[in-house]
Amino acid sequence: MTHTVQTMTHPAVVCRRVTKSFGAGENQVRVLRGVDLDVPFGEMTLLVGPSGCGKTTLLSVVAGLLNANSGEVMVLGEDASRMSGGDAVQFRRRNIGFVFQQYNLLPALTAAENAAVPLFAAGVPKKKAVAAASGLLSQLGLGERLHALPSQLSGGQQQRVALARALVHEPRLVVCDEPTSALDHETGNAVMELLTRVAVRPDRAVVVVTHDSRVFQFADRIAHMDDGRIVDTSGAAGLQPAQTMLTQTKLAGVN
C-alpha cells in the first residue's frame, strides 16, 4: 500500500457530506444525512446525541467498518471510500484502536494476551507481543492482574484491558463506543481519566461515542448529532452550564 499519511496539521478525520442508508425502496432508512465533521489530532472528540441519531453508524464509517453511500471520508489522510476490502482491513490493523461497550475480550485469554491481540494479528511473536501488552497494562494499573482471565476481572478492569488492546499497536486513531455505559460512575471516571492520560497524544486522535454526560468533562470537543447530521460542534471547555443543560436535554430527546 502506497498511501501517504497526512501530517498532524490536518485533522485525523475529515467527513464531508457523508450519507449512509440501509435497506432499499420503501424500507430504506437514511441514517446519515450529510455529515460534516473534523476530528483533530491531539484531542478527544465526543459524539453525542439521542438514540438513533446515527452516532454509532458514523463511528463505524470513520473506523472503516462500514462504507458511506456518498460523501468524503478521509481518515489519517487516506480516502476511506477508495480502499479495497483488504487494504481497509490492513489499514485498521495498523492505525485504528477500538474500545467496545461490551469489552469483547476473548474469555480464554489472559489480560495480557487479550491486550496483545492486535500484535498477534500483526504477526508479532507471542512473547514479544505479551511483553509489550504487559507493559501497557502496568501503566494502566493492572500490573498484578496480567495472568487473570476476563471472568476474574471487574468491569472497570476489563475495560482497562480493552483500552490496552486498543493502544498496544500504537494506533493513530482510537474509536470508543460507549466505553463507560457498563460501568459505575467512579469506575467510568477512572477509565476516562486513563483514556485521556494515555490515549490522547499529539499524534493521535480519540473519538468517543457516548450518552454519558459525566464524560463531557474529559472532552476537548463535543459534536452534537441529531437526525443523521452534526448540528453543533463545540469545545467542552467553552460549554456554559446552560449549554451543558441544553446538551443534556437534547440527549433526553426533549426539544
Added chain:
Amino acid sequence: MNFVALQMLIGDRAKYLGLIFAVAFSTFLMSHQSSIFAGIMNRTTSQIKDIRDANIWVMDPKTQYFDEVKALTDDDVYRVRGVEGVEWAVPLFKGLPRAKAFDGNFRVVIMMGVDDATLVGAPRDMVLGSPEDLRQPNAVLVDRVGYEFFFPKQPYALGKTLELNDHRVTIQGIFNSSAPFQNLPVFYARYSQAMTYVGRERNLLSFVLVKTQPGIGDGEICRRISAATGLHAATASDFGWQTIRYYIAHTGIPVNFGITIAIALVVGTIVAGQTFYIFTLENLKQFGALKAIGVTNWRITGMILQQALMVGAIGYSIGIAMTATFFEVTKANLDLRGFVLFWQIAAGTGAVVLFIVMAASLMSIRRVLVLEPAIVFRG
C-alpha cells in the same frame, strides 16, 4: 493468531471435550466396524491363504467361491499336468464331514484332503507334530479351535482319537489355522483318506493345485490351463477376491456393516458440526471484534480450520487407539483371531474424519465470514 485459535477452543472445555468425544466415537465406530467387516471377508479366504505351496487354483467354471464347489473329475489333474508351463499339479479335496468325540460332542468340520504323495497344501504353522505325520494310518491334523472344542481344558497332546462319519481317526498334529468364515474346526488328511470321511459320490475332486514353472507369468498359465482344459484357473489371490466378491454380492453382510459405518459418519458429522457451530455462535462477538481489529477473513478461516483440525487429530487418535486396543486385547481369543486394524482402514478412517471436521467447520466459517464487524458496536 494460531495461539489465539487454540486458546479459544480449549478455553471452552465442555464444547472442546464434546467435539473430541464426537470425533473419537465416530472414528472408533467406523474403524472398528470396517475392521470387523474386512476381517469377516478375509475369513472367507482363510483356507486359500493357508495353502502356500501352490500359486494357481484350478476349478470347475461353475464354482463361484471357495465354500461351494462343483466337483472335478479325477482325470482333470492329468489334463492340467499336461499344460505347458505347469511344474506340478496335485489334487485337493474339500468337504464338510461331521466329527464326534467319544463324549458325544460333535461338530461339522472343514476337511481338507491333500495329495497323498506330496502333501502339498498341508498346514505349515504347526503347534505340535508335523505335516509328514499325515502319512500315518488314519492320521488327521486338527487346528487349535477343533482340538479345544473336542478336548476342552486339556493340554495339547497327540494320539487322541475322534470319529469322522463313522471312521476312527487319530490326531497326529495340531496347527494354527486362519479363522474360517463359518468358524468351523479345520481338519487335514491325505486325499485318499479324506474322501472316505464324506459320503461317496461319483466325483469328489474339489480343486487342482498348480505350481508354475519359473519364468512364466501366473496370468499366462491360467490362460493356458483354461484354454487347454476348459476349467477355470485363477491365482490364489484372484480366487480369494472372487470368493470375497461373492459374499459381498450375495449376503447382507456389507449392507449391515455399511449402515453402521454410515450412521457413525453421519452422527459424527452432525454432532461435531452442531457443537462447532454453537461454539462459533457463542464467540461471534469475539470474532466480530477480531474482524474489527483487523484480522482478515482468511486468517479467521484459518483459525477455525486450525481448531477443526486439532479436534480431528485428537479425536481420531483416541478413536483409533481404542480400536487398536480392542483388537490387541482380543487377539488371544481364538474365536476372534484374524481381526486386526488394517492400515488401509486406519488411513481411510483418517480421511473420513478429515471430511467430518471440514464439513463441521464449514457452517461456522460461513457464519463468521458473513459477519459484519460493525455489529460489535453496541453488541
